[in-house]
Amino acid sequence: MRKFFILMFLVSCWNDTSQANTKRFVFTPHQPAYINFVVENINDTHAYSLIINEMLPYSQQSLNVDFNEPASLTKALSINTPVYINMVSGNNMLKLFVIPNDTLTVKLDYSKGPQLNEMASFSGTTGSICNYLNNVRQHYYKGPRKEQSIEDFNQQVEVFYNNQQHKLDSVQKANEIPAWFYQLEAFNINMEAEFNKANQFLQRGWMHNQYVNRDVSFTEHVNFNNQHMCWLENSIEYLGSLKPVKFDSLLQYGKATDEIFFEYLQSNIDIVSSKIKGYGLAYYVASRLSVTFCGNKLLKLSPAEFNTYTQQVDELILNNKHLITDSTVYHFLIAEKERKYSEYLNQNQLTKGDDAPNFYLRNVDGGMKNLEDFKGKVIFINFWATYCVPCINSIPQKNELAEEFKESDFILINICLDTDFEQWNKIIETKNFKGEHLICKGQWKENLTAKYNIYGIPHYTIIGKDGKVLANKINNEMHDIIKKAVEDNYSITKQ
Numbered sequence: 001m002r003k004f005f006i007l008m009f010l011v012s013c014w015n016d017t018s019q020a021n022t023k024r025f026v027f028t029p030h031q032p033a034y035i036n037f038v039v040e041n042i043n044d045t046h047a048y049s050l051i052i053n054e055m056l057p058y059s060q061q062s063l064n065v066d067f068n069e070p071a072s073l074t075k076a077l078s079i080n081t082p083v084y085i086n087m088v089s090g091n092n093m094l095k096l097f098v099i100p101n102d103t104l105t106v107k108l109d110y111s112k113g114p115q116l117n118e119m120a121s122f123s124g125t126t127g128s129i130c131n132y133l134n135n136v137r138q139h140y141y142k143g144p145r146k147e148q149s150i151e152d153f154n155q156q157v158e159v160f161y162n163n164q165q166h167k168l169d170s171v172q173k174a175n176e177i178p179a180w181f182y183q184l185e186a187f188n189i190n191m192e193a194e195f196n197k198a199n200q201f202l203q204r205g206w207m208h209n210q211y212v213n214r215d216v217s218f219t220e221h222v223n224f225n226n227q228h229m230c231w232l233e234n235s236i237e238y239l240g241s242l243k244p245v246k247f248d249s250l251l252q253y254g255k256a257t258d259e260i261f262f263e264y265l266q267s268n269i270d271i272v273s274s275k276i277k278g279y280g281l282a283y284y285v286a287s288r289l290s291v292t293f294c295g296n297k298l299l300k301l302s303p304a305e306f307n308t309y310t311q312q313v314d315e316l317i318l319n320n321k322h323l324i325t326d327s328t329v330y331h332f333l334i335a336e337k338e339r340k341y342s343e344y345l346n347q348n349q350l351t352k353g354d355d356a357p358n359f360y361l362r363n364v365d366g367g368m369k370n371l372e373d374f375k376g377k378v379i380f381i382n383f384w385a386t387y388c389v390p391c392i393n394s395i396p397q398k399n400e401l402a403e404e405f406k407e408s409d410f411i412l413i414n415i416c417l418d419t420d421f422e423q424w425n426k427i428i429e430t431k432n433f434k435g436e437h438l439i440c441k442g443q444w445k446e447n448l449t450a451k452y453n454i455y456g457i458p459h460y461t462i463i464g465k466d467g468k469v470l471a472n473k474i475n476n477e478m479h480d481i482i483k484k485a486v487e488d489n490y491s492i493t494k495q
Contacts, residue, residue, distance in 0.1 A: 025081055027056060027283055027329050031100035033077045035085075039067045041111035047419070050096075051086040054079065055236045055287040056329070057336045058294040067108070074103075080332075084133075084233050090420065092116050095133040097126045104130065128177050136167050137185075140196050143203040150212065154197045161193035187223070188234045194218040195238045202248055214245060224276050236287050242271045262312050265291070269320055282326040286333045289317055293340040296455035299347060306344055313337065350453050350472045356463045357451035361415065361438035364428065369438055371467070378410045378485040379463040380478070382435070383454055385416060386423040391458045395431045401482065402434035408486040409465065411436060417445045417457065 035050075045068040052061040065075060065087075077083075079100055087094040087106075094116035098104050105123045112119045122130040140160050144153040168189065172182045198218030204210035219242070243251075244267055250260045269285055276284065292313045301309055317337070324330040350357070356379075358371045371379075382398055384391035402412045412435030416424050419441060428437055440448065448454065452461055453473060462470040462481050471481050 027080055029080050029332050030078045033079050033098045033100055034103040035075045036103055036105045037073045038107040039071050040109045042067055042070060048087050048089045051088055052083055053233050054083060055233055056080060057290040058287055094120055097129045097133060099126055129181050132171055132177050136171060138164060143207055144200045146208040153200050157193055157196045161189055164189050190222055191235055191238045194221055219275055239272050239284060240268060240288060243268050258309060258312060262316055273323055279326055282324045282329050285320050285323045286329045290333060290336060293337055298340055298344045300455050310341060350469060352469055352471060354469045356467055356469050359448060361444060362441055364437050374411055375467050376465050378465060378482060380412050380482055381461040382414045383417055383457055383459040384414060385418045385457055386420045386427055388457050394458060395433050399434045405486055410486050
Protein backbone atom coordinates (compact mmCIF):
# COMPACT_ATOMS: atom_id res chain seq x y z
CA MET A 1 0.00 0.00 0.00
CA ARG A 2 3.00 2.30 0.55
CA LYS A 3 3.64 2.30 -3.20
CA PHE A 4 0.03 3.34 -3.67
CA PHE A 5 0.44 6.37 -1.39
CA ILE A 6 3.68 7.36 -3.15
CA LEU A 7 1.84 7.11 -6.46
CA MET A 8 -0.94 9.27 -5.05
CA PHE A 9 1.58 11.90 -3.98
CA LEU A 10 3.26 11.95 -7.40
CA VAL A 11 -0.08 12.14 -9.17
CA SER A 12 -1.11 15.06 -6.97
CA CYS A 13 2.15 16.93 -7.60
CA TRP A 14 1.85 16.35 -11.35
CA ASN A 15 -1.72 17.54 -11.40
CA ASP A 16 -0.95 20.67 -9.41
CA THR A 17 1.63 21.68 -12.04
CA SER A 18 -0.54 20.77 -15.03
CA GLN A 19 -3.11 23.52 -14.97
CA ALA A 20 -4.31 22.62 -18.46
CA ASN A 21 -5.55 19.32 -17.07
CA THR A 22 -7.16 20.82 -13.97
CA LYS A 23 -10.88 21.54 -13.93
CA ARG A 24 -12.08 23.36 -10.83
CA PHE A 25 -15.82 23.39 -10.23
CA VAL A 26 -17.20 25.92 -7.79
CA PHE A 27 -20.60 26.02 -6.18
CA THR A 28 -23.13 27.97 -8.27
CA PRO A 29 -26.82 27.55 -7.41
CA HIS A 30 -29.37 26.25 -9.89
CA GLN A 31 -27.27 25.50 -12.94
CA PRO A 32 -28.93 23.65 -15.83
CA ALA A 33 -27.86 20.19 -16.98
CA TYR A 34 -29.51 17.76 -19.36
CA ILE A 35 -29.74 14.01 -19.89
CA ASN A 36 -30.80 12.99 -23.38
CA PHE A 37 -32.17 9.43 -23.52
CA VAL A 38 -32.19 7.69 -26.90
CA VAL A 39 -34.32 4.54 -26.67
CA GLU A 40 -34.14 1.75 -29.26
CA ASN A 41 -35.68 -1.71 -29.78
CA ILE A 42 -38.12 -1.47 -26.89
CA ASN A 43 -41.35 -3.48 -26.87
CA ASP A 44 -42.64 -2.99 -23.33
CA THR A 45 -43.02 -0.20 -20.76
CA HIS A 46 -40.06 0.43 -18.44
CA ALA A 47 -40.16 2.90 -15.55
CA TYR A 48 -37.08 4.32 -13.82
CA SER A 49 -36.22 6.73 -11.04
CA LEU A 50 -33.32 9.16 -11.32
CA ILE A 51 -31.89 9.56 -7.80
CA ILE A 52 -29.74 12.70 -7.47
CA ASN A 53 -27.82 13.25 -4.24
CA GLU A 54 -26.67 16.81 -3.65
CA MET A 55 -24.44 17.89 -0.80
CA LEU A 56 -25.48 21.55 -0.51
CA PRO A 57 -28.20 21.59 0.48
CA TYR A 58 -27.89 18.04 1.78
CA SER A 59 -30.80 16.60 -0.19
CA GLN A 60 -32.00 14.01 -2.64
CA GLN A 61 -33.96 14.68 -5.80
CA SER A 62 -35.97 11.95 -7.47
CA LEU A 63 -37.19 12.22 -11.06
CA ASN A 64 -39.30 9.62 -12.85
CA VAL A 65 -38.75 8.63 -16.47
CA ASP A 66 -40.84 6.09 -18.42
CA PHE A 67 -40.00 4.49 -21.78
CA ASN A 68 -42.55 2.57 -23.85
CA GLU A 69 -41.49 3.13 -27.46
CA PRO A 70 -38.39 4.09 -29.46
CA ALA A 71 -37.85 7.79 -28.89
CA SER A 72 -35.50 10.54 -27.87
CA LEU A 73 -36.34 12.16 -24.52
CA THR A 74 -34.50 14.91 -22.66
CA LYS A 75 -34.66 15.41 -18.89
CA ALA A 76 -33.65 18.84 -17.54
CA LEU A 77 -31.96 19.08 -14.14
CA SER A 78 -31.11 21.93 -11.81
CA ILE A 79 -27.84 21.22 -10.01
CA ASN A 80 -25.35 23.20 -7.94
CA THR A 81 -22.18 21.19 -8.66
CA PRO A 82 -21.34 18.06 -10.65
CA VAL A 83 -23.47 15.17 -9.39
CA TYR A 84 -23.61 11.40 -9.45
CA ILE A 85 -27.04 10.08 -10.48
CA ASN A 86 -28.38 6.56 -9.93
CA MET A 87 -30.88 5.44 -12.54
CA VAL A 88 -32.85 2.73 -10.75
CA SER A 89 -35.55 0.16 -11.43
CA GLY A 90 -35.74 -2.47 -8.67
CA ASN A 91 -32.25 -4.02 -8.45
CA ASN A 92 -31.31 -2.77 -11.91
CA MET A 93 -29.13 0.36 -11.73
CA LEU A 94 -27.10 2.61 -14.00
CA LYS A 95 -24.60 5.17 -12.66
CA LEU A 96 -24.48 8.55 -14.37
CA PHE A 97 -22.23 11.56 -13.87
CA VAL A 98 -23.47 14.99 -14.95
CA ILE A 99 -21.79 18.39 -14.84
CA PRO A 100 -23.45 21.82 -14.99
CA ASN A 101 -24.21 23.48 -18.33
CA ASP A 102 -23.71 20.26 -20.23
CA THR A 103 -25.66 17.42 -21.88
CA LEU A 104 -25.09 13.73 -21.30
CA THR A 105 -26.55 11.40 -23.94
CA VAL A 106 -27.57 7.92 -22.77
CA LYS A 107 -28.45 5.44 -25.52
CA LEU A 108 -30.49 2.43 -24.37
CA ASP A 109 -30.71 -0.46 -26.81
CA TYR A 110 -33.09 -3.01 -25.29
CA SER A 111 -32.02 -5.71 -27.76
CA LYS A 112 -28.65 -6.03 -26.01
CA GLY A 113 -29.88 -7.48 -22.73
CA PRO A 114 -32.07 -6.93 -19.67
CA GLN A 115 -29.45 -5.18 -17.52
CA LEU A 116 -29.02 -1.43 -17.88
CA ASN A 117 -25.23 -1.58 -18.09
CA GLU A 118 -25.56 -4.09 -20.96
CA MET A 119 -27.87 -1.95 -23.06
CA ALA A 120 -26.38 1.48 -22.27
CA SER A 121 -23.81 3.52 -24.16
CA PHE A 122 -22.85 7.12 -23.44
CA SER A 123 -21.67 10.23 -25.27
CA GLY A 124 -20.94 13.82 -24.33
CA THR A 125 -18.39 15.44 -22.04
CA THR A 126 -18.97 12.90 -19.25
CA GLY A 127 -19.86 9.92 -21.43
CA SER A 128 -16.48 8.24 -20.91
CA ILE A 129 -16.83 8.81 -17.14
CA CYS A 130 -20.21 7.04 -17.12
CA ASN A 131 -18.70 4.14 -19.03
CA TYR A 132 -15.93 3.90 -16.42
CA LEU A 133 -18.39 4.06 -13.49
CA ASN A 134 -20.58 1.27 -14.89
CA ASN A 135 -18.01 -1.08 -16.39
CA VAL A 136 -14.74 -0.55 -14.50
CA ARG A 137 -15.26 0.98 -11.06
CA GLN A 138 -16.08 -1.29 -8.13
CA HIS A 139 -16.64 -0.67 -4.43
CA TYR A 140 -15.72 -2.80 -1.40
CA TYR A 141 -18.90 -3.81 0.41
CA LYS A 142 -17.59 -6.67 2.57
CA GLY A 143 -17.43 -6.30 6.32
CA PRO A 144 -14.86 -8.07 8.52
CA ARG A 145 -15.48 -11.69 9.45
CA LYS A 146 -15.83 -12.38 13.18
CA GLU A 147 -12.58 -14.36 13.35
CA GLN A 148 -10.68 -12.04 10.98
CA SER A 149 -7.89 -9.90 12.39
CA ILE A 150 -7.76 -6.14 11.83
CA GLU A 151 -4.51 -6.50 9.91
CA ASP A 152 -5.90 -9.20 7.62
CA PHE A 153 -8.99 -7.13 6.83
CA ASN A 154 -6.83 -4.06 6.11
CA GLN A 155 -4.70 -6.10 3.73
CA GLN A 156 -7.79 -7.28 1.85
CA VAL A 157 -8.96 -3.69 1.47
CA GLU A 158 -5.53 -2.54 0.27
CA VAL A 159 -5.33 -5.29 -2.36
CA PHE A 160 -8.82 -4.42 -3.61
CA TYR A 161 -8.16 -0.68 -3.92
CA ASN A 162 -4.68 -1.12 -5.38
CA ASN A 163 -6.46 -3.07 -8.09
CA GLN A 164 -8.97 -0.24 -8.53
CA GLN A 165 -6.12 2.25 -8.86
CA HIS A 166 -4.42 0.08 -11.50
CA LYS A 167 -7.69 -0.07 -13.47
CA LEU A 168 -8.01 3.70 -13.23
CA ASP A 169 -4.43 4.12 -14.44
CA SER A 170 -5.14 1.88 -17.44
CA VAL A 171 -8.24 3.85 -18.36
CA GLN A 172 -6.32 7.12 -18.06
CA LYS A 173 -3.38 5.87 -20.18
CA ALA A 174 -5.86 4.93 -22.91
CA ASN A 175 -7.25 8.51 -22.75
CA GLU A 176 -10.69 7.12 -21.94
CA ILE A 177 -11.48 9.63 -19.18
CA PRO A 178 -10.69 13.34 -18.76
CA ALA A 179 -7.51 14.16 -16.83
CA TRP A 180 -9.43 16.26 -14.30
CA PHE A 181 -11.66 13.31 -13.45
CA TYR A 182 -8.58 11.13 -12.96
CA GLN A 183 -7.49 13.52 -10.17
CA LEU A 184 -10.88 13.30 -8.55
CA GLU A 185 -11.21 9.52 -8.85
CA ALA A 186 -7.70 8.84 -7.51
CA PHE A 187 -8.61 10.97 -4.49
CA ASN A 188 -11.89 9.08 -4.05
CA ILE A 189 -10.20 5.67 -4.28
CA ASN A 190 -7.67 6.72 -1.64
CA MET A 191 -10.42 8.09 0.63
CA GLU A 192 -12.61 5.03 0.15
CA ALA A 193 -9.79 2.62 1.01
CA GLU A 194 -8.96 4.36 4.27
CA PHE A 195 -12.66 4.79 5.12
CA ASN A 196 -13.29 1.05 4.78
CA LYS A 197 -10.37 0.20 7.04
CA ALA A 198 -11.61 2.62 9.70
CA ASN A 199 -15.26 1.68 9.33
CA GLN A 200 -14.53 -1.94 10.23
CA PHE A 201 -14.54 -0.97 13.91
CA LEU A 202 -18.17 0.13 13.70
CA GLN A 203 -19.02 -2.99 11.70
CA ARG A 204 -17.37 -5.25 14.27
CA GLY A 205 -19.57 -3.67 16.94
CA TRP A 206 -22.96 -4.11 15.33
CA MET A 207 -22.17 -7.32 13.39
CA HIS A 208 -20.12 -9.31 15.93
CA ASN A 209 -20.43 -7.40 19.21
CA GLN A 210 -16.68 -6.78 19.03
CA TYR A 211 -15.58 -3.40 20.39
CA VAL A 212 -12.01 -2.42 19.59
CA ASN A 213 -10.33 0.93 20.18
CA ARG A 214 -9.69 2.87 17.01
CA ASP A 215 -8.03 6.11 15.93
CA VAL A 216 -10.22 9.20 15.63
CA SER A 217 -9.18 9.80 12.04
CA PHE A 218 -8.70 7.66 8.95
CA THR A 219 -7.08 10.55 7.06
CA GLU A 220 -3.42 10.16 7.99
CA HIS A 221 -2.72 8.43 4.65
CA VAL A 222 -4.96 10.70 2.56
CA ASN A 223 -3.42 13.43 0.43
CA PHE A 224 -5.52 16.60 0.69
CA ASN A 225 -3.52 18.69 -1.79
CA ASN A 226 -6.50 18.59 -4.17
CA GLN A 227 -8.86 19.92 -1.54
CA HIS A 228 -10.88 21.78 -4.18
CA MET A 229 -12.21 18.31 -5.01
CA CYS A 230 -13.91 17.96 -1.62
CA TRP A 231 -17.28 19.16 -2.84
CA LEU A 232 -18.08 15.75 -4.26
CA GLU A 233 -20.61 13.36 -2.79
CA ASN A 234 -18.16 10.55 -1.95
CA SER A 235 -15.66 12.81 -0.22
CA ILE A 236 -18.33 14.59 1.82
CA GLU A 237 -19.74 11.26 3.00
CA TYR A 238 -16.36 9.88 4.01
CA LEU A 239 -15.28 13.06 5.80
CA GLY A 240 -18.65 13.18 7.54
CA SER A 241 -17.83 9.91 9.33
CA LEU A 242 -14.85 11.45 11.15
CA LYS A 243 -15.69 11.65 14.84
CA PRO A 244 -14.27 10.92 18.28
CA VAL A 245 -14.59 7.32 19.44
CA LYS A 246 -17.31 8.05 21.99
CA PHE A 247 -19.83 8.75 19.21
CA ASP A 248 -19.63 5.15 17.99
CA SER A 249 -22.06 4.22 20.75
CA LEU A 250 -23.80 7.57 21.24
CA LEU A 251 -25.04 7.77 17.63
CA GLN A 252 -26.80 4.40 17.60
CA TYR A 253 -30.25 4.45 15.98
CA GLY A 254 -32.96 5.36 18.46
CA LYS A 255 -30.50 6.55 21.12
CA ALA A 256 -29.07 9.77 19.73
CA THR A 257 -30.62 12.96 21.09
CA ASP A 258 -30.50 16.34 19.35
CA GLU A 259 -27.80 17.41 21.81
CA ILE A 260 -25.62 14.44 20.86
CA PHE A 261 -26.28 15.08 17.16
CA PHE A 262 -25.17 18.72 17.39
CA GLU A 263 -22.13 17.84 19.49
CA TYR A 264 -21.12 15.26 16.90
CA LEU A 265 -21.48 17.75 14.04
CA GLN A 266 -19.31 20.30 15.81
CA SER A 267 -16.68 17.66 16.63
CA ASN A 268 -16.70 16.52 13.02
CA ILE A 269 -16.24 20.05 11.70
CA ASP A 270 -13.39 20.64 14.16
CA ILE A 271 -11.57 17.52 12.93
CA VAL A 272 -12.06 18.23 9.23
CA SER A 273 -11.04 21.91 9.57
CA SER A 274 -7.59 20.66 10.64
CA LYS A 275 -7.30 18.73 7.35
CA ILE A 276 -8.60 21.03 4.64
CA LYS A 277 -8.68 24.80 4.19
CA GLY A 278 -10.07 27.49 1.93
CA TYR A 279 -12.86 26.83 -0.54
CA GLY A 280 -12.93 23.07 0.08
CA LEU A 281 -13.50 23.66 3.79
CA ALA A 282 -16.11 26.38 3.17
CA TYR A 283 -18.18 24.05 1.00
CA TYR A 284 -17.75 21.10 3.35
CA VAL A 285 -18.82 23.01 6.48
CA ALA A 286 -21.87 24.47 4.73
CA SER A 287 -22.83 20.99 3.54
CA ARG A 288 -22.57 19.51 7.03
CA LEU A 289 -24.56 22.37 8.54
CA SER A 290 -27.32 21.89 5.98
CA VAL A 291 -27.79 18.36 7.39
CA THR A 292 -29.50 19.98 10.39
CA PHE A 293 -32.50 21.08 8.31
CA CYS A 294 -32.41 18.71 5.31
CA GLY A 295 -35.36 16.78 3.93
CA ASN A 296 -38.45 16.67 6.11
CA LYS A 297 -36.57 16.82 9.41
CA LEU A 298 -38.20 20.05 10.61
CA LEU A 299 -41.71 19.10 9.48
CA LYS A 300 -41.81 16.25 12.00
CA LEU A 301 -41.38 18.58 15.00
CA SER A 302 -44.00 20.04 17.30
CA PRO A 303 -44.02 23.87 17.63
CA ALA A 304 -42.12 23.68 20.94
CA GLU A 305 -39.58 21.22 19.49
CA PHE A 306 -39.21 23.43 16.41
CA ASN A 307 -38.33 26.50 18.49
CA THR A 308 -35.74 24.63 20.55
CA TYR A 309 -34.23 22.83 17.56
CA THR A 310 -33.89 25.90 15.33
CA GLN A 311 -32.16 27.80 18.13
CA GLN A 312 -29.55 25.04 18.16
CA VAL A 313 -29.24 25.21 14.37
CA ASP A 314 -28.75 28.97 14.40
CA GLU A 315 -26.14 28.72 17.15
CA LEU A 316 -24.21 26.00 15.29
CA ILE A 317 -24.14 28.06 12.09
CA LEU A 318 -23.02 31.17 13.98
CA ASN A 319 -20.19 29.26 15.67
CA ASN A 320 -18.85 28.07 12.31
CA LYS A 321 -19.54 31.09 10.12
CA HIS A 322 -15.85 32.02 10.09
CA LEU A 323 -15.02 28.76 8.28
CA ILE A 324 -17.39 29.48 5.36
CA THR A 325 -15.18 31.99 3.57
CA ASP A 326 -17.03 31.81 0.24
CA SER A 327 -19.88 34.33 0.31
CA THR A 328 -21.94 32.52 -2.36
CA VAL A 329 -21.84 29.33 -0.34
CA TYR A 330 -22.69 31.10 2.94
CA HIS A 331 -25.60 33.12 1.57
CA PHE A 332 -27.07 30.04 -0.11
CA LEU A 333 -26.85 28.12 3.17
CA ILE A 334 -28.73 30.85 5.03
CA ALA A 335 -31.35 31.18 2.27
CA GLU A 336 -31.98 27.41 2.34
CA LYS A 337 -32.28 27.44 6.10
CA GLU A 338 -34.84 30.26 6.01
CA ARG A 339 -36.76 28.48 3.26
CA LYS A 340 -36.99 25.36 5.42
CA TYR A 341 -38.12 27.42 8.42
CA SER A 342 -40.85 29.04 6.30
CA GLU A 343 -41.92 25.65 4.96
CA TYR A 344 -42.55 24.52 8.52
CA LEU A 345 -44.38 27.68 9.57
CA ASN A 346 -46.62 27.67 6.48
CA GLN A 347 -47.45 23.96 6.32
CA ASN A 348 -51.06 22.78 6.39
CA GLN A 349 -51.36 20.22 9.17
CA LEU A 350 -53.95 17.46 8.94
CA THR A 351 -55.30 17.32 12.49
CA LYS A 352 -58.09 15.78 14.53
CA GLY A 353 -61.52 16.84 13.25
CA ASP A 354 -60.41 17.57 9.67
CA ASP A 355 -62.11 15.84 6.76
CA ALA A 356 -59.88 12.95 5.69
CA PRO A 357 -58.45 13.56 2.18
CA ASN A 358 -59.92 11.28 -0.44
CA PHE A 359 -58.00 9.00 -2.81
CA TYR A 360 -58.54 6.74 -5.83
CA LEU A 361 -56.11 3.82 -5.72
CA ARG A 362 -55.73 0.40 -7.33
CA ASN A 363 -56.38 -2.75 -5.27
CA VAL A 364 -54.87 -6.22 -5.70
CA ASP A 365 -57.62 -7.22 -8.15
CA GLY A 366 -56.89 -4.26 -10.43
CA GLY A 367 -60.01 -2.36 -9.41
CA MET A 368 -60.14 1.19 -8.05
CA LYS A 369 -61.08 2.15 -4.51
CA ASN A 370 -61.65 5.50 -2.86
CA LEU A 371 -62.11 6.58 0.74
CA GLU A 372 -65.86 7.01 0.31
CA ASP A 373 -66.14 3.24 -0.27
CA PHE A 374 -65.30 2.68 3.39
CA LYS A 375 -67.39 5.44 5.00
CA GLY A 376 -69.34 4.25 8.04
CA LYS A 377 -66.40 2.24 9.33
CA VAL A 378 -63.55 3.12 11.65
CA ILE A 379 -60.61 3.25 9.23
CA PHE A 380 -57.01 2.60 10.15
CA ILE A 381 -54.70 3.59 7.27
CA ASN A 382 -51.22 2.07 7.31
CA PHE A 383 -48.96 3.92 4.85
CA TRP A 384 -45.99 1.68 3.99
CA ALA A 385 -43.60 0.67 1.19
CA THR A 386 -42.06 -2.58 -0.01
CA TYR A 387 -38.52 -1.32 0.71
CA CYS A 388 -39.36 -0.23 4.30
CA VAL A 389 -37.98 -2.81 6.76
CA PRO A 390 -39.79 -1.37 9.82
CA CYS A 391 -43.04 -1.44 7.83
CA ILE A 392 -42.62 -5.11 6.97
CA ASN A 393 -41.50 -6.03 10.49
CA SER A 394 -44.70 -4.46 11.89
CA ILE A 395 -47.06 -6.53 9.69
CA PRO A 396 -47.84 -9.01 12.52
CA GLN A 397 -48.97 -6.06 14.66
CA LYS A 398 -51.32 -4.90 11.89
CA ASN A 399 -52.65 -8.43 11.46
CA GLU A 400 -53.41 -8.57 15.19
CA LEU A 401 -55.43 -5.34 14.92
CA ALA A 402 -57.37 -6.69 11.93
CA GLU A 403 -58.10 -9.92 13.78
CA GLU A 404 -59.10 -8.25 17.06
CA PHE A 405 -61.65 -5.93 15.45
CA LYS A 406 -62.83 -8.14 12.58
CA GLU A 407 -66.36 -8.38 14.04
CA SER A 408 -66.63 -4.60 14.38
CA ASP A 409 -67.19 -1.72 11.99
CA PHE A 410 -63.45 -1.51 11.44
CA ILE A 411 -61.21 -1.84 8.41
CA LEU A 412 -57.45 -1.88 8.00
CA ILE A 413 -56.35 -0.17 4.78
CA ASN A 414 -52.71 -0.70 3.79
CA ILE A 415 -51.58 1.90 1.24
CA CYS A 416 -48.26 1.10 -0.46
CA LEU A 417 -46.40 4.26 -1.47
CA ASP A 418 -44.14 2.69 -4.10
CA THR A 419 -45.03 1.03 -7.39
CA ASP A 420 -43.14 -2.28 -7.24
CA PHE A 421 -46.26 -4.34 -8.00
CA GLU A 422 -44.43 -7.68 -8.05
CA GLN A 423 -42.82 -7.17 -4.63
CA TRP A 424 -46.08 -5.70 -3.27
CA ASN A 425 -48.04 -8.84 -4.17
CA LYS A 426 -45.24 -11.09 -2.91
CA ILE A 427 -45.15 -9.45 0.54
CA ILE A 428 -48.96 -9.54 0.87
CA GLU A 429 -48.98 -13.25 0.07
CA THR A 430 -45.92 -14.46 1.98
CA LYS A 431 -46.66 -12.39 5.10
CA ASN A 432 -50.41 -13.22 5.05
CA PHE A 433 -50.89 -9.45 5.24
CA LYS A 434 -54.49 -8.77 6.28
CA GLY A 435 -56.73 -5.84 5.38
CA GLU A 436 -57.57 -3.93 2.21
CA HIS A 437 -54.49 -3.43 0.03
CA LEU A 438 -54.07 -0.39 -2.23
CA ILE A 439 -51.07 0.87 -4.15
CA CYS A 440 -50.09 4.28 -5.51
CA LYS A 441 -49.70 5.03 -9.19
CA GLY A 442 -48.96 8.24 -11.08
CA GLN A 443 -48.87 11.24 -8.74
CA TRP A 444 -50.77 9.63 -5.88
CA LYS A 445 -47.66 9.12 -3.74
CA GLU A 446 -46.89 12.84 -3.90
CA ASN A 447 -50.54 13.78 -3.32
CA LEU A 448 -51.00 11.54 -0.30
CA THR A 449 -47.68 12.33 1.36
CA ALA A 450 -48.56 16.03 1.14
CA LYS A 451 -52.20 15.74 2.22
CA TYR A 452 -51.53 13.33 5.10
CA ASN A 453 -48.27 15.03 6.20
CA ILE A 454 -46.24 11.86 5.64
CA TYR A 455 -42.57 12.56 6.37
CA GLY A 456 -41.54 9.01 7.21
CA ILE A 457 -42.98 5.50 7.11
CA PRO A 458 -44.68 3.60 8.52
CA HIS A 459 -47.24 6.38 8.99
CA TYR A 460 -50.65 5.79 10.56
CA THR A 461 -53.95 7.68 10.31
CA ILE A 462 -57.22 6.80 12.04
CA ILE A 463 -60.52 8.03 10.55
CA GLY A 464 -63.91 7.94 12.29
CA LYS A 465 -67.17 6.62 10.87
CA ASP A 466 -68.12 10.16 9.86
CA GLY A 467 -65.03 10.50 7.63
CA LYS A 468 -63.18 12.85 9.97
CA VAL A 469 -59.64 12.37 11.22
CA LEU A 470 -59.35 11.00 14.75
CA ALA A 471 -55.55 10.91 14.78
CA ASN A 472 -52.69 11.44 12.34
CA LYS A 473 -49.03 10.52 12.80
CA ILE A 474 -49.69 8.29 15.80
CA ASN A 475 -48.03 5.16 17.13
CA ASN A 476 -48.39 3.89 20.69
CA GLU A 477 -51.95 5.16 21.25
CA MET A 478 -53.45 3.71 18.07
CA HIS A 479 -55.02 0.62 19.71
CA ASP A 480 -56.82 2.67 22.36
CA ILE A 481 -58.13 5.18 19.80
CA ILE A 482 -59.44 2.41 17.56
CA LYS A 483 -61.08 0.60 20.49
CA LYS A 484 -62.83 3.74 21.72
CA ALA A 485 -64.02 4.62 18.19
CA VAL A 486 -65.39 1.13 17.60
CA GLU A 487 -67.05 0.63 20.98
CA ASP A 488 -68.47 4.11 21.53
CA ASN A 489 -69.37 4.92 17.93
CA TYR A 490 -66.90 7.70 18.55
CA SER A 491 -66.63 10.65 16.20
CA ILE A 492 -65.48 14.20 16.58
CA THR A 493 -66.60 17.54 15.29
CA LYS A 494 -64.02 20.07 14.18
CA GLN A 495 -63.75 22.80 16.78
